[in-house]
Amino acid sequence: MHHIERLLRATDPELVAHGERTGRLSADIAGIMGLSTEQLALLLQAGLFHDAGKIFISREILDKPGPLDKAEWEELRHHPMMGYQLVRDSVPDLVARIVLTHHERFDGTGYPNALPSSKVPIEARILQVADAFDAITSNRPYQPALPVAYALNELVRCSGTQFDPAVVEATLALAGHLGWAAEVAV
Numbered sequence: 001m002h003h004i005e006r007l008l009r010a011t012d013p014e015l016v017a018h019g020e021r022t023g024r025l026s027a028d029i030a031g032i033m034g035l036s037t038e039q040l041a042l043l044l045q046a047g048l049f050h051d052a053g054k055i056f057i058s059r060e061i062l063d064k065p066g067p068l069d070k071a072e073w074e075e076l077r078h079h080p081m082m083g084y085q086l087v088r089d090s091v092p093d094l095v096a097r098i099v100l101t102h103h104e105r106f107d108g109t110g111y112p113n114a115l116p117s118s119k120v121p122i123e124a125r126i127l128q129v130a131d132a133f134d135a136i137t138s139n140r141p142y143q144p145a146l147p148v149a150y151a152l153n154e155l156v157r158c159s160g161t162q163f164d165p166a167v168v169e170a171t172l173a174l175a176g177h178l179g180w181a182a183e184v185a186v
């Protein structure tokens, strides 16, 4: 096992579970989009490590049942850079880059660097969608898990602003392939 995975498992098992689900969904979306087997493998690792920087964020913030205040939000926003610094010497460059850019947005207003989408690897734009989908459909401190249909609607609502429209389209196609469509129709 990679030493960072061992560290994460010892520190925050739920972070690892979310990371594994995000990695698997990212790889499935990437498969639909025709990315290579190697890219799919890198996405599995990037999923696992994307929130690694959260091990440096206080538990009070991560577990807060309500909205974060300005200072708490400021602290949370450091996690992509902290994760990048944690993993960059021991993972492929692309994985480190995905960890750093997983909260950038398609419209260039994300963090930490407000990068235009042309500067964000396609693998990171895929992981952003998978990350959001898994977060919405999982129990969170401030909100219980919501239905798949709600999550897919949310992806569509934020397509072109937060998310790459091509990735949202591929995710909807995947949902159809996997039989999530029945839930969407509800």
Ligand SMILES: [Fe+2]
Residues within 6 Å of the ligand: 050, 051, 079, 102, 103
């Ligand atoms: Fe994150």
